Amino acid sequence: MSHAEKATIFNKNEAKVNWHDKALWYVREKRDNAAHGVKEWEYLRDLASAIKANVLSDLDTYLVEFEANALKNGIKIHWASDAEEHNAIIGKILDDNKAEKVVKSKSMLTEECHLNPYLEAKGIEVVDTDLGEYIVQIAKETPSHIVLPAIHKTKEEVDELFQEHLGTKPSNGNPEYLTNEARKHLRGKFLKADVAITGVNFAIADTGGFVVCTNEGNADMGSHLANVHIASMGIEKIIPKEAHLGIFLRLLARSATGQPITTYSSHFNKPAEGKEMHIVIVDNGRTEQLSREDFRASLHCIRCGACMNTCPIYRRSGGHSYDATIPGPIGSILSPGKDLTKHSSLPFASTLCGSCSNVCPVKINIHEQLYKWRQIIVKDIKQPMVKKSILKIAASVLAKPKIYDFAGKSARFMLKHAPRFMIYNKLNAWGKARELPEIKNENFDQWYKINRKK
Amino acid sequence: MKVGLFIPCYINQLYPQVAIATLELLEKLGVDVYYPKGQTCCGQPLGNSGYEGDAKGSCQVFVENFKEYDYIVGPSGSCIYHVKKHFDIIEQTPEVVKVRNNAYELCEFIVKILGKTDLGASFPHKVGLHKSCHGLRGLHLGSCSERMDPPFSTEEDLLNNVKGLELMSLTRKDECCGFGGTFSVFEEAISVKMGKDRIQDHLDNNVEVITGADHSCLMHLEGLINRNKQPLRVMHIAEILNSSI
Ligand code: SF4
Numbered sequence: 001m002s003h004a005e006k007a008t009i010f011n012k013n014e015a016k017v018n019w020h021d022k023a024l025w026y027v028r029e030k031r032d033n034a035a036h037g038v039k040e041w042e043y044l045r046d047l048a049s050a051i052k053a054n055v056l057s058d059l060d061t062y063l064v065e066f067e068a069n070a071l072k073n074g075i076k077i078h079w080a081s082d083a084e085e086h087n088a089i090i091g092k093i094l095d096d097n098k099a100e101k102v103v104k105s106k107s108m109l110t111e112e113c114h115l116n117p118y119l120e121a122k123g124i125e126v127v128d129t130d131l132g133e134y135i136v137q138i139a140k141e142t143p144s145h146i147v148l149p150a151i152h153k154t155k156e157e158v159d160e161l162f163q164e165h166l167g168t169k170p171s172n173g174n175p176e177y178l179t180n181e182a183r184k185h186l187r188g189k190f191l192k193a194d195v196a197i198t199g200v201n202f203a204i205a206d207t208g209g210f211v212v213c214t215n216e217g218n219a220d221m222g223s224h225l226a227n228v229h230i231a232s233m234g235i236e237k238i239i240p241k242e243a244h245l246g247i248f249l250r251l252l253a254r255s256a257t258g259q260p261i262t263t264y265s266s267h268f269n270k271p272a273e274g275k276e277m278h279i280v281i282v283d284n285g286r287t288e289q290l291s292r293e294d295f296r297a298s299l300h301c302i303r304c305g306a307c308m309n310t311c312p313i314y315r316r317s318g319g320h321s322y323d324a325t326i327p328g329p330i331g332s333i334l335s336p337g338k339d340l341t342k343h344s345s346l347p348f349a350s351t352l353c354g355s356c357s358n359v360c361p362v363k364i365n366i367h368e369q370l371y372k373w374r375q376i377i378v379k380d381i382k383q384p385m386v387k388k389s390i391l392k393i394a395a396s397v398l399a400k401p402k403i404y405d406f407a408g409k410s411a412r413f414m415l416k417h418a419p420r421f422m423i424y425n426k427l428n429a430w431g432k433a434r435e436l437p438e439i440k441n442e443n444f445d446q447w448y449k450i451n452r453k454k
Numbered sequence: 455m456k457v458g459l460f461i462p463c464y465i466n467q468l469y470p471q472v473a474i475a476t477l478e479l480l481e482k483l484g485v486d487v488y489y490p491k492g493q494t495c496c497g498q499p500l501g502n503s504g505y506e507g508d509a510k511g512s513c514q515v516f517v518e519n520f521k522e523y524d525y526i527v528g529p530s531g532s533c534i535y536h537v538k539k540h541f542d543i544i545e546q547t548p549e550v551v552k553v554r555n556n557a558y559e560l561c562e563f564i565v566k567i568l569g570k571t572d573l574g575a576s577f578p579h580k581v582g583l584h585k586s587c588h589g590l591r592g593l594h595l596g597s598c599s600e601r602m603d604p605p606f607s608t609e610e611d612l613l614n615n616v617k618g619l620e621l622m623s624l625t626r627k628d629e630c631c632g633f634g635g636t637f638s639v640f641e642e643a644i645s646v647k648m649g650k651d652r653i654q655d656h657l658d659n660n661v662e663v664i665t666g667a668d669h670s671c672l673m674h675l676e677g678l679i680n681r682n683k684q685p686l687r688v689m690h691i692a693e694i695l696n697s698s699i
Contacts, residue, residue: 003641004641004644007641008642008643011643025626036602042601042602042603312630312632313644316647348641351630352587352588353634354591355591357591358598358600375504378503401492401493429640430677432646433678433681434680435681440469444465448477452477
């Protein structure tokens with residue numbers, strides 16, 4: 001199904017759309033307020049963008065440097081070229097440690113690689129410990145937002161879900177009660193886990209360490225209690241120096257939720273005595289994206305989610321309408337690079353308003369990349385005949401002023417004199433909910449000829 | 455100073471009153487303004503739909519029409535933005551470069567090039583300004599709510615000088631209206647919902663007349679207002695700036 005079709009379904013419940021829109025707009029406003037408190041905000045964005053561009057221009061060197069330093073610290077490094085390899089590597093680490101129970105903090109990469117179903121098929125219990133991810137996991141859904149995975153669910157819906165899965169009492173969606181119950185339940189999982197899996201927000205080349213940001217402390221809880229910590233990272237997560245964290249951490253938390261700093265910014269440098277620490281470094285299509293000059297900057301992304309919160313389409317169509325691991329504006333420029341046919345409607349799910357590019361803390365020119373993907377898609381993917389021929393005819397008419405003049409006049413004549421049912425029917429998507437402009441007797445060309453003689 | 459008046463295709467055919475107001479306003483301001491014959495379209499609808507390559511013909515027509523003018527001025531931010539931003543698909547001859555550099559959206563031309571903000575207009579109504587995205591974020595007609603730059607607005611500077619006009623502030627100052635060219639038909643549901651929400655913001659803030667520097671957005675909003683019979687009027691900013699009691 002295309003984005004437009006899924007969005008139409010989402011819009012059947014207007015009250016829910018309004019609620020979804022307001023919830024995310026609230027986060028966008030919190031972000032604005034937080035950013036206003038930093039006078040050098042725009043300067044920080046420039047810096048962050050430049051650092052990321054530098055990393056991407058020399059990525060191989062930085063990755064090798066990172067690996068060497070991490071190895072020195074006693075961390076084990078694994079390289080995965082795709083999702084399959086990533087999952088197999090993690091599967092093997094679990095086998096080697098005879099692990100049966102895994103806790104996982106938030107990681108969009110493991111979502112992208114479909115790690116959960118892979119591990120479950122091996123008979124391993126995986127529990128997502130981020131509250132939002134946990135909700136989505138027990139509902140057997142996918143995250144609809146990269147920072148707020150369960151934002152598509154109201155608290156009442158979560159209440160019902162918890163009654164079913166955790167045996168909670170009906171609470172009318174009392175968030176405190178529900179959070180506490182989830183916490184109690186997850187505590188048991190943390191204590192029994194053999195292995196903790198986390199994502200990576202920043203991997204620091206010159207120290208070989210990495211940073212994981214959470215608001216719930218669940219990454220720390222998992223990795224400190226389990227004997228084995230596996231961290232999955234995309235190759236683009238590198239930053240050159242530890243000092244650069246000052247720039248990225250300030251931008252990330254404010255952009256994501258409007259907080260001055262994420263509650264936990266946990267630095268991992270080496271395994272504790274008697275424990276193991278692994279990092280899986282994953283490509284999975286990223287080098288291919290890196291090779292596309294027009295789309296390279298999409299790899300700057302630090303997954304703050306701000307482009308989703310600001311996107312007027314995302315807010316009104318919900319994350320699932322994008323049918324991709326990463327939804328919203330950034331997902332719409334990343335996903336076509338992975339599967340152009342499947343995701344060909346996404347670059348069109350935008351008015352090109354440019355708000356995403358303006359909020360992006362690493363200054364990805366998202367809306368310009370959407371425009372560029374459109375040019376590629378109409379060339380490479382078969383287009384619906386109607387759309388194609390209309391636009392082709394328009395192109396040849398617009399290139400010839402005389403024909404254009406005639407076409408314009410006769411179209412206006414039709415619109416003015418044809419009966420209403422001929423204009424407002426199923427074929428006219430404009431007229432379903434909107435009136436067409438009232439047609440005047442003359443166009444400007446005719447008026448000018450009569451009223452101005454130059 | 456010779457100014458070529460650029461009237462976008464849909465304004466020519468559907469909103470001649472906007473074109474007339476633009477012309478009269480420029481004439482009132484003492485501008486030597488010409489309307490070159492044979493204008494079609496800047497090619498924006500094609501480019502935004504992914505058929506940029508097919509728009510070369512209309513780009514050439516545009517440059518041919520306007521190459522002899524010092525400035526090209528039009529009452530539609532998104533069309534001007536397209537000329538400036540996307541005319542890189544044709545060969546960049548000196549003529550093409552000149553046309554692209556000297557193309558101006560009407561308000562920007564009046565404020566930046568003519569250096570005027572008080573045009574002697576009067577319009578005693580409560581007005582809400584719709585800041586169209588391509589004008590705002592593309593042409594930088596004003597500061598955007600996402601960015602932490604010092605606040606300014608070209609259109610507000612002009613409207614604040616209109617006698618009797620009360621500029622109402624909106625809850626969401628620069629959210630997109632959902633027009634987006636072909637987006638308005640291919641993503642009909644979202645487009646309509648976005649438009650409805652924008653209109654509601656104006657209604658909630660007691661606006662009587664919605665105005666803006668891009669009539670394509672206004673056409674979309676007007677379509678919804680008329681269908682839902684809402685107590686609002688839509689006028690292009692040129693019509694307001696050209697009005698007197
Ligand atoms: S593209 Fe930019 S705004 Fe969107 S999630 Fe990535 S970093 Fe954040």
